Amino acid sequence: MLSINNLSVHYGKIWALKGIDMEISQGEIVCLIGANGAGKTTTLRTISGLVKPTDGTIRYKGMSIGNLEPPDIVRHGISHCPEGRQVFPRMTVMENLEMGAYTRKDRHKLTEDYQRVFDYFPILAERRWQLAGTLSGGEQQMLAIGRALMSRPQLLLLDEPSLGLAPFLMEKIFEIIQMINKEGVTILLIEQNAYQALTIAHRGYVMETGYISLSGSAKDLLHNEHVKKAYLGE
Template sequence: MLEMIDVNVYYGAIHALKGISIKVNEGEIVTLIGANGAGKTTSLKTISGVLKPKTGVVKFQGNEINKVNASNIVSLGISHVPEGRRVFSSMSVMENLEMGAYSRKDKAEIKKDYEMVFETFPRLLERKNQMAGTLSGGEQQMLAIGRALMSRPKLLLLDEPSMGLAPLVVKQIFSIIKDINEKGTTVLLVEQNAAMALNIANRAYVIQNGRVEMEGPANELLNDEKVRSAYLGG
């Protein structure tokens, strides 16, 4: 479904991605793990068109998308839940979900997707008229994911969904991610909580200093001594 092929990305003079190559097959959960500043978030921003590679190719369903505008990439079927959630704090929960469906015209199907989001996140239904900025961190994360689902993505990019959340809420969010995947949405996940990510993923890439250092089935990396020592506390 998705390929990054020898992608190089710069922030000014800083070489952030140094020949990254990854792939995501339809139906998978793939996770990128690594230390802060390794290039994980930059990879997601490059896929969603927020950043443009200097060299290399990003392909989605066989078509090059590295020169496509970010707004048009959403219409192709890629939704990005950014680090820090980034909900529209002065808008209601319902208005945030409406923003997720901005590129769609199929009103009857949009209505079905509101129902799907509220079924997935019952808390959002209870708070649908509440300002997003007054929600708890966990509720805002649910809203950010729900907003992304309103575009009906084929591929969902998730950047640090557990950040700043209580352990019980993290467990709930990861259960929902797995459920979303089982219902047919492919997921590319960036996550500091490497153990949680590797437990739900099919495959994983370890990113260090802008390069892929290791890759393989998630359960194998979960039991790899180097990975355990570096990212799983031994």
């Protein structure tokens, strides 16, 4: 579904990505783990068109998307749920969700997508007319994921969805991620909680200072000594 080859990105004199290669097949959950500053967020921002590659290629379903603008990438079926939630605080829950569907032309079908989001996150149905800025951190994260789903993505990019959440909310978010995947959405997941990410993922990549240092099945990475020492607290 997504193929990244020799992808490099620099900000001025700083190289954030240094020739990375990744493959994501349809129906997978693939996680990308690594320390802060390793280049994980830059990878997602480059896939979604927010950052332009310096070199290399990004192909989605065989089509080169490295030079497309973000709205066009969304129209082709990729949606990005950014780090830090970034909801529109002075808009209601419903208005935020509607913004997630801004590229869609089938407006008559939005009602079923609102309901889909409310099925995943019933609390948002109760808060639908509340301003997003007044929601709790967990509710804002649910809204950010729901907003990303409103474009009906085939590939969902999730950047640190459990960051700052209480443990019970973190577990809920991971359950929802698995449900979304089981309904046919492919997921590329960046997650600070490497153990949880590898527990639900099919495959994983380890990134260190702009390089992919390890890759393999999630099960193999869970038992890799370097991963256990560096990212699993063992």
